Amino acid sequence: xxxxxxxxxxxxxxxxxxxxxxxxxxxxxxxxxxxxxxxxxxxxxxxxxxxxxxxxxxxxxxxxxxxxxxxxxxxxxxxxxxxxxxxxxxxxxxxxxxxxxxxxxxxxxxxxxxxxxxxxxxxxxxxxxxxxxxxxxxxxxxxxxxxxxxxxxxxxxxxxxxxxxxxxxxxxxxxxxxxxxxxxxxxxxxxxxxxxxxxxxxxxxxxxxxxxxxxxxxxxxxxxxxxxxxxxxxxxxxx
Amino acid sequence: xxxxxxxxxxxxxxxxxxxxxxxxxxxxxxxxxxxxxxxxxxxxxxxxxxxxxxxxxxxxxxxxxxxxxxxxxxxxxxxxxxxxxxxxxxxxxxxxxxxxxxxxxxxxxxxxxxxxxxxxxxxxxxxxxxxxxxxxxxxxxxxxxxxxxxxxxxxxxxxxxxxxxxxxxxxxxxxxxxxxxxxxxxxxxxxxxxxxxxxxxxxxxxxxxxxxxxxxxxxxxxxxxxxxxxxxxxxxxxxxxxxxxxxxxxxxxxxxxxxxxxxxxxxxxxxxxxxxxxxxxxxxxxxxxxxxxxxxxxxxxxxxxxxxxxxxxxxxxxxxxxxxxxxxxxxxxxxxxxxxxxxxxxxxxxxxxxxxxxxxxxxxxxxxxxxxxxxxxxxxxxxxxxxxxxxxxxxxxxxxxxxxxxxxxxxxxxxxxxxxxxxxxxxxxxxxxxxxxxxxxxxxxxxxxxxxxxxxxxxxxxxxxxxxxxxxxxxxxxxxxxxx
Numbered sequence: 001x002x003x004x005x006x007x008x009x010x011x012x013x014x015x016x017x018x019x020x021x022x023x024x025x026x027x028x029x030x031x032x033x034x035x036x037x038x039x040x041x042x043x044x045x046x047x048x049x050x051x052x053x054x055x056x057x058x059x060x061x062x063x064x065x066x067x068x069x070x071x072x073x074x075x076x077x078x079x080x081x082x083x084x085x086x087x088x089x090x091x092x093x094x095x096x097x098x099x100x101x102x103x104x105x106x107x108x109x110x111x112x113x114x115x116x117x118x119x120x121x122x123x124x125x126x127x128x129x130x131x132x133x134x135x136x137x138x139x140x141x142x143x144x145x146x147x148x149x150x151x152x153x154x155x156x157x158x159x160x161x162x163x164x165x166x167x168x169x170x171x172x173x174x175x176x177x178x179x180x181x182x183x184x185x186x187x188x189x190x191x192x193x194x195x196x197x198x199x200x201x202x203x204x205x206x207x208x209x210x211x212x213x214x215x216x217x218x219x220x221x222x223x224x225x226x227x228x229x230x231x232x233x234x235x236x237x238x239x
Numbered sequence: 240x241x242x243x244x245x246x247x248x249x250x251x252x253x254x255x256x257x258x259x260x261x262x263x264x265x266x267x268x269x270x271x272x273x274x275x276x277x278x279x280x281x282x283x284x285x286x287x288x289x290x291x292x293x294x295x296x297x298x299x300x301x302x303x304x305x306x307x308x309x310x311x312x313x314x315x316x317x318x319x320x321x322x323x324x325x326x327x328x329x330x331x332x333x334x335x336x337x338x339x340x341x342x343x344x345x346x347x348x349x350x351x352x353x354x355x356x357x358x359x360x361x362x363x364x365x366x367x368x369x370x371x372x373x374x375x376x377x378x379x380x381x382x383x384x385x386x387x388x389x390x391x392x393x394x395x396x397x398x399x400x401x402x403x404x405x406x407x408x409x410x411x412x413x414x415x416x417x418x419x420x421x422x423x424x425x426x427x428x429x430x431x432x433x434x435x436x437x438x439x440x441x442x443x444x445x446x447x448x449x450x451x452x453x454x455x456x457x458x459x460x461x462x463x464x465x466x467x468x469x470x471x472x473x474x475x476x477x478x479x480x481x482x483x484x485x486x487x488x489x490x491x492x493x494x495x496x497x498x499x500x501x502x503x504x505x506x507x508x509x510x511x512x513x514x515x516x517x518x519x520x521x522x523x524x525x526x527x528x529x530x531x532x533x534x535x536x537x538x539x540x541x542x543x544x545x546x547x548x549x550x551x552x553x554x555x556x557x558x559x560x561x562x563x564x565x566x567x568x569x570x571x572x573x574x575x576x577x578x579x580x581x582x583x584x585x586x587x588x589x590x591x592x593x594x595x596x597x598x599x600x601x602x603x604x605x606x607x608x609x610x611x612x613x614x615x616x617x618x619x620x621x622x623x624x625x626x627x628x629x630x631x632x633x634x635x636x637x638x639x640x641x642x643x644x645x646x647x648x649x650x651x652x653x654x655x656x657x658x659x660x661x662x663x664x665x666x667x668x669x670x671x672x673x674x675x676x677x678x679x680x681x682x683x684x685x686x687x688x689x690x691x692x693x694x695x696x697x698x699x700x701x702x703x704x705x706x707x708x709x710x711x712x713x714x715x716x717x718x719x720x721x722x723x
Contacts (some may be wrong), residue, residue, distance in 0.1 A: 046582050061714075074582035084573035086497065088504035100579045102494035233467070 001061055001153050001186035002047055009054035009208075011040050016042040018208035019056065024186055024201075026152075029179045031199035032188040033228075035236055039208040040188040044155050047186065048078045059151060065173045074102070077146030083138055087131035089123060089149040091141055094130060095148060102149050108198070114139060116148035119174065121167070135162035143171065147178075154178065156187040160194060172198050192228040206236040241339040245347025248356055249324070256651050259527050260591075264647065264662075271661045274668045279366040283375045290377070292539055295532035298525070302383060303431035306441055310390040310397075310427055310448070313356065316439055317398020318405070320352040325399070326406050326466050335464060345460035349399050350579055354394065354704040359660065360391050389445035396452035397423065403459040405468035416462070423451055490583060494591030495638035502595065511599060515606040518555045521549065521612050549678060552629045555607045557670045558634040559599055562657065564640020565666065567592040568718060570656030575721070586712060586718035593641050593711045600633045620689050627696035628681050630672040634703035638710040639670055645714030648721070677703060 001015050002024040017039045023031040032040045043053040046058050058065045060072045070084040071213075086094055092113070099109030119122050120140045125133065133141065139162045146154060160168050175185055175198055189195055195202050197214050204212040204219065212219045212230040216228055223231035255631030263267050325331065325348035325612055329480055334344045371379045371679055397420070430444040483499040486492035502508045526548060532543040567589075578588050608629035612622040643666055651659045657663065683701050685692025 050576060051578050070582040070584060075579065078576065078580040080576045082573075083576070085503065086574060086577070088501045089497065093500070095376055097493050097497055098577075101490050101578070101583050103490070103582070177391065 001027075001239075002030070002186050003059040004038040004056065005059075006056035007043065007046060007053055007058055009039075009046060009051060010054050015144075015208050017053070019204070020205075020210050022203060022210065024184055024212070025166055027179050027182050028200045029175055029185040029187070029198050031202040033192065033202055033204060033232055034079045034189075034205035035069050036190075036237075038205045039058075040205055041157055043205070044157050044186065044188060048076060048155050049073055049074075050078075059232070075152045076155055077149070077151040077153070078155045079139075079142045079146045080158060081140035081161065085130045085133070085138060087142060088129055090127050090129055091117075091133075092126040092142075094141065095126075095145060098145055100150070104149060112148045112150070113144075120144045120170070121205055128143075136164060136167065139163055140167065142191070147174070151183070152194065153184045153186070156185065158189060159187055160189065160191065168194075190234055195227050204232060204235050211235050240348070241337075241344055242347040243344040245334060245339075245344055246350040246354075249348065249351040251364050253351065253355070257661075260649070260659055261661070264457060265663060269660060271665050276366055276666060277363070278668060279363050280370055280375075283367060283370050283377050286377050287375055292536060294530045295534055295543065297529045299534070301435055302386075302438055303436045306383075306386050306445065307388045307428060307431040309387055310431075310445070311396040311424075313391050313394025314401065314424075316356060316686070317352060317395035318402040319398075319416075320356070320395070321348070321399040321402035322406070322470075324348055324352060325463070325471050326402055330469055330564060335467065341460040341463050342457045343493050345399070345403070345456055345463055349396065349456045351612070352399065353395055355660065356395055357388070357391060359390065365390075380438060386438065386441045386445050389416075389449050393427075393445060393449040393452040394663035396449070396456050400452065400455035402461040403447075403466045403549070406470050407462060408465055408469040417556075420455065423448065429474045431650050434445065437649060476574060484594075486585070486594075490587055491591055491594070493586060494578075494583075495594045498591055498595035499598070507563075507568040512606075513604065514559060515555050515602055518551050519606040519610050522551045522607065526611060526615055544611065544615065545682075548608070548625065549674075551607050551611075552603065552632060553671060555603045555646075555676050556633045556674070557667055559603060560596055560633055561636045561640035561666065561670050562601075563596050563680065564593075565644040565658055565663070566640075566649075566656035567596075567641065568656070568714070568721075569644065569650055569658070572648075572650040584715075587716040589645070589711050589715035589718050593637070593707060593714075596637050596641070597634075597707070600630065600637065603633050604629055620693065624681070624685055624689070624696055627700055628678045631677045631681070631696060631699035631703045634707050635673050635677045638703065638706035639673055641707070641714050644670075645717040648717075681716075 002022070004022040007017055007020045007022075008015065016062050020039075020043065032043065034040045042051060046053045047065065048058055049065050052066065061075050063071050063075075065072050073097050075141065086097075089097065095113045095116070096109065098132065099106075099113060101107075117126055120143060121143055122137075122140055125141075127136055130138070130141065139159075143159060144157075146156070159171060172194070175187075179185060179200075187199070199211070199216065201215050202219055203210055212222055212231075214222065220226070220228060220231045220234075223234040225231035225234050242333060296349055325345065331344075335341070364387065367377075368713055371377055393453070399415060404420060407413050407416055426445070427448050431441060434440075436444055482492070482496055483503075484492060484495050486495065499508075500513075529543075532540045535543060604626060608625055610624070611617075612625050617625070643658075643662075644656075647658060647662060649656060649662075658666065678698050681692055681695035683697040
């Protein structure tokens with residue numbers, strides 16, 4: 001579903017993503033682990049067509065992202081690290097807008113929004129303007145916006161930011177269900193526990209390069225560590 | 240000295256942001272310097288001409304009137320700056336939770352606003368002194384310069400206080416706050432304009448106004464947290480959703496609706512209509528006071544109303560049509576991910592922004608361009624010509640704002656997406672030139688033959704509409720290229 005071939009992205013002199021090769025298979029939950037500034041968000045933004053790479057290629061569902069960005073966007077749902085929303089729209093208006101822009105028929109869009117709002121416990125907040133939302137509510141709304149249209153792939157940048165433990169559990173269950181139905185998830189997280197619990201495979205990124213790739217036990221074994229947290233520190237250093 | 244720490248940090252932050260933009264567009268700074276000097280020169284020449292030719296017999300413009308106009312203009316600027324710098328930013332929380340008084344925070348923020356605006360006025364005054372020394376015959380007594388500086392300080396401080404009071408949580412509190420400050424503005428009007436104050440009296444009046452308004456800045460700090468909370472954490476249920484427009488393209492309709500809903504709920508549209516109404520009423524008020532412009536040479540009397548009508552349309556169009564275009568992309572940075580991660584082409588996204596601005600054009604025509612010709616009984620052909628060239632000017636200024644806003648977007652959250660003062664000033668002057676060209680050519684043709692003149696005005700409006708399409712397409716390309 002997601003494939004990177006020698007993917008490279010530079011910001012002036014800084015190489016944020018350095019010749020990364022990666023493949024995420026359909027039905028897989030794939031975790032990107034890395035320190036702050038390691039290049040996770042940059043790589044995700046290239047896959048979602050928000051950034052243009054400087055070298056290499058990125059594919060989503062077999063489509064090269066620069067060739068047909070609209071098709072790529074139609075197949076994905078995305079949650080950024082700090083989602084800013086249209087503060088003067090209500091949650092219902094926001095999701096209604098996205099349904100229209102995704103070309104969903106009105107009645108189908110409404111049904112999908114209702115189902116998503118119930119799943120993410122947003123029913124009561126839908127009629128409020130979003131500048132009234134707490135951090136957690138914004139995150140839930142961003143997750144609802146990314147998932148309500150039943151995409152084939154999800155790109156989630158630190159999806160548990162601001163979520164309480166109860167909702168984090170709901171999200172993990174949803175992601176497993178989504179993958180079980182053939183959906184693909186590419187998520188980044190700082191929290192190694194979450195990667196251990198939900199990810200089928202993980203990649204550790206350090207200074208723009210892939211330093212480890214495999215299932216959680218494979219990465220632990222490669223780093224000769226007892227758990228993923230220790231493996232991560234062994235791979236990227238503790239500085 | 241905690242107010243100084245707030246001020247210093249704010250100035251450093253704003254100055255670095257400005258430096259980055261200046262480094263990116265060095266030629267813009269040179270243009271700014273030339274245009275700024277040129278506009279001060281033109282303003283002085285206009286004053287010189289007015290002193291020679293005189294004004295219509297019924298139109299009393301004294302130095303008191305000019306100083307009150309400066310005070311009032313700076314009040315508006317101070318209110319906008321205070322809203323963006325001190326009331327709306329979510330980052331204010333980092334200051335509000337520190338163990339310092341709210342007065343220190345408000346005063347520090349006010350000093351930042353004062354610094355930039357006063358630097359601008361000081362530069363204009365220095366240029367004026369240089370031009371007067373080089374031979375322009377305009378008296379520039381020290382009392383006027385001192386009064387002008389005081390008008391700027393008191394206007395900005397009043398604007399700051401009014402922005403805080405106008406941001407309180409309920410309409411009753413807003414109105415009570417604004418009403419409590421009304422006597423200060425009334426005192427300024429009565430002393431400077433109604434009482435026809437001498438220059439020396441003006442210095443004293445404005446010194447008193449400055450002291451009161453600075454105290455108001457400190458006093459308004461008591462309400463700063465309420466204003467900030469009200470602006471950053473609303474809890475509104477706007478009721479049943481409604482659509483503002485119907486268009487054939489569902490995606491375009493949804494995006495235009497988004498723009499309009501945001502404008503309505505942020506009360507930008509109310510401000511737009513209010514400004515257009517004030518400009519239109521000022522125009523009619525001038526006609527009511529002056530009537531036939533007696534006391535002027537016939538050549539000047541003939542162009543008196545066309546000139547002030549054109550000036551009014553320019554002011555309304557530049558502030559209400561060009562400015563929204565300038566901010567269209569800059570205000571979106573944090574939210575760019577939403578549309579950019581959807582299957583919506585950039586041209587649709589940007590067309591929606593342009594259409595939302597274009598919907599204001601008829602309001603400018605009906606509110607500013609049309610009333611004066613109707614009340615003054617202009618012939619039908621002249622009225623039609625005025626409407627056509629005003630439409631052409633409005634469309635051209637929409638195109639300019641859309642193009643410039645996408646070419647050099649400002650993503651500084653403190654400015655609401657508006658460009659820095661230098662870029663804004665350059666743009667306003669370019670807008671003046673564009674509007675002049677769009678209006679002057681058909682006007683010349685009209686003087687030769689009115690039918691051809693009207694045809695020329697229609698052609699100008701067509702060309703301006705084509706410019707809007709061109710600007711939107713170019714802006715969409717920029718929109719697609721920006722990294723979200």
